[in-house]
Amino acid sequence: MTKTAKVLAISGGIGGAKLALGLQRVLPPGDLAVLVNTGDDFRHLGLAISPDLDTVLYTFAGVANAGAGWGREGETWNFLEELRRIDGPAWFQLGDRDLVVHVERTSRLALGESLTSIMAALGRRFGVPSAILPMTDDAVATLLDTDAGVLEFQEYFVRRRCEPRIRAVRYAGAATATANPALTGLLASPELECVVICPSNPYLSIGPVLAIAGLRDALARCPVPVVVISPIIGGRAVKGPTVKLMRELGVDVSPRSITEHYAGLIDGLVVDSEDMAFASATGVPTLVTPTLMQTLVDREALARAALGFAASLAAAPRLPRTVP
Amino acid sequence: MTKTAKVLAISGGIGGAKLALGLQRVLPPGDLAVLVNTGDDFRHLGLAISPDLDTVLYTFAGVANAGAGWGREGETWNFLEELRRIDGPAWFQLGDRDLVVHVERTSRLALGESLTSIMAALGRRFGVPSAILPMTDDAVATLLDTDAGVLEFQEYFVRRRCEPRIRAVRYAGAATATANPALTGLLASPELECVVICPSNPYLSIGPVLAIAGLRDALARCPVPVVVISPIIGGRAVKGPTVKLMRELGVDVSPRSITEHYAGLIDGLVVDSEDMAFASATGVPTLVTPTLMQTLVDREALARAALGFAASLAAAPRLPRTVP
Numbered sequence A, B: 001m002t003k004t005a006k007v008l009a010i011s012g013g014i015g016g017a018k019l020a021l022g023l024q025r026v027l028p029p030g031d032l033a034v035l036v037n038t039g040d041d042f043r044h045l046g047l048a049i050s051p052d053l054d055t056v057l058y059t060f061a062g063v064a065n066a067g068a069g070w071g072r073e074g075e076t077w078n079f080l081e082e083l084r085r086i087d088g089p090a091w092f093q094l095g096d097r098d099l100v101v102h103v104e105r106t107s108r109l110a111l112g113e114s115l116t117s118i119m120a121a122l123g124r125r126f127g128v129p130s131a132i133l134p135m136t137d138d139a140v141a142t143l144l145d146t147d148a149g150v151l152e153f154q155e156y157f158v159r160r161r162c163e164p165r166i167r168a169v170r171y172a173g174a175a176t177a178t179a180n181p182a183l184t185g186l187l188a189s190p191e192l193e194c195v196v197i198c199p200s201n202p203y204l205s206i207g208p209v210l211a212i213a214g215l216r217d218a219l220a221r222c223p224v225p226v227v228v229i230s231p232i233i234g235g236r237a238v239k240g241p242t243v244k245l246m247r248e249l250g251v252d253v254s255p256r257s258i259t260e261h262y263a264g265l266i267d268g269l270v271v272d273s274e275d276m277a278f279a280s281a282t283g284v285p286t287l288v289t290p291t292l293m294q295t296l297v298d299r300e301a302l303a304r305a306a307l308g309f310a311a312s313l314a315a316a317p318r319l320p321r322t323v324p
Helices: A014-026 A051-061 A078-085 A099-110 A115-125 A153-159 A183-188 A202-211 A215-221 A242-248 A255-261 A273-281 A296-315 B014-026 B051-061 B078-085 B099-110 B115-125 B153-159 B183-188 B202-211 B215-221 B242-248 B255-261 B273-281 B296-315
Strands: A007-011 A032-036 A042-044 A047-049 A131-134 A141-146 A149-152 A166-172 A194-197 A226-229 A268-271 A286-288 B007-011 B032-036 B042-044 B047-049 B131-134 B141-146 B149-152 B166-172 B194-197 B226-229 B268-271 B286-288
Touching (some): A007 A014, A007 A202, A014 A051, A014 A296, A042 A153, A051 A115, A051 A131, A078 B099, A099 B078, A115 A131, A141 A153, A141 A202, A149 A153, A166 A202, A194 A296, A202 A242, A226 A296, A255 A268, A255 A273, A268 A273, A273 A286, A286 A296, B007 B014, B007 B202, B014 B032, B014 B296, B032 B051, B051 B131, B099 B115, B115 B131, B141 B153, B149 B153, B194 B296, B202 B255, B226 B296, B255 B268, B255 B273, B273 B286
Parallel strands (some): A007 A194, A194 A226, A268 A286, B007 B032, B007 B194, B194 B226
Antiparallel strands (some): B042 B047, B141 B149
């Protein structure tokens, strides 16, 4: 990244990356930076795997598997087939093409390079115009207290298909982790126009980011509007375990819970047209617009709507933000 | 390996593995152990690569690419294609299936497991009846002093296609390396019937094995016959840079040079029918038999001939061996 970004997005994997791509497509090259969850990162077969970073990388590079939302388009599975043949741990889907970034990342980490630097290099090699920023270069692990014991994220998400009932979510290491080194400069930059929290899972994808020491505070203090797009549409999540998790945590499945979750952080909420009834009850300025992203046009439209909404908030008197 | 091997083969990659497979096929399961060169081992993309061990593993498991002699049958190259696309170091051919053993080995080594233990586990997983023994668990690197500077083996062999002129061969680390932990027991075992040095490159494949501290001496002292199959047929090498290397080192390209190279170590030499003229001049008991292995039948025939020859040497009075 040679120029300072004008928009900072915060994203997890699949759902968040959809909007992040919309933002990349409607903004001039270099105007977007994305702070990405690394709480799902883990070691598998000794390889350093960063599912959300790679989903954003592939999505931005135009090489993602559009159907699955993760992994590569035109992927092949010969490595995995071979791993299965020798009774290796084949529950995590490692594609032949996908393996390149895991091997490259593992090798560079072993030589002492930071994840931030590695992702910048991968972004350049994949021709990505936006900055992909790991939330931290330190190890943070999203751990789930479940009725099946404490599970690492991928154990819960992939191996156990989100079946165990979650009692609590913890972000091990977050309290002592240092946020991405570019973040402070970015939040203080006069170039920055807004922060967009993508429609990712608030607990499993955005939660780890906000748990990084000082990060939530830095965001709350930043002078530009922070808007969040609700991942809940008409009481449903588009994908993933968001609704199941909200129920297990005893949270009402509605946009109101989203504003409560982000209380003190956000200046505006974007909800789907289906949730118009909630719009007057969210407690923050709320934009009602279609948020379901099925096509590239949907993504671009939501990106434009979110940016326009943020611009309108910047022009209006700001609500006070309180840091909880 | 649950039973003690009766035959110990010493082998490098492609050429040696051909005879080793012949030995495996004519011997009862478990009767063969192969001590394999690891001087070519190197790190590539952070992965621990052991070309000769894997060639033996794949050959013994019946999954080797019979045409190439290295790598897997039915291999695909999507990882490599992707690596090339992001300008990664694609000069070393890593196939999608082949990657499994590199990833597995790297991961286990990082956890502190020995190469010997890892190869034993891989051998079991691939259903291999013979013991595949790395020459050492320590790091030994075959280094080539060439007119293009000092080159690591794979740099010379793969990247530069054996083109630089070799002045000397060194085995860095060999003098302080410890031989495979099973070797002492194997050489002292009353079950052991003979040692067969496969028709591998004497300098680049067998040289590193014999350079391990104490190994050459242990072999010279072992009570059973040691026979070597000449890798030279009618002044030509079947494959690889053997002849070019012998010329560059100023060595006569003939079976006589092979006995001189192994002086003090071997009790018998096997040469090809084409080299019958040399048979009386090698200085050791010499068996003349077809040694070119094009088919499985060829491999089995040569294996039987070598074993029979060794048995005849065991029955006859032994020549004194001197350790140079």
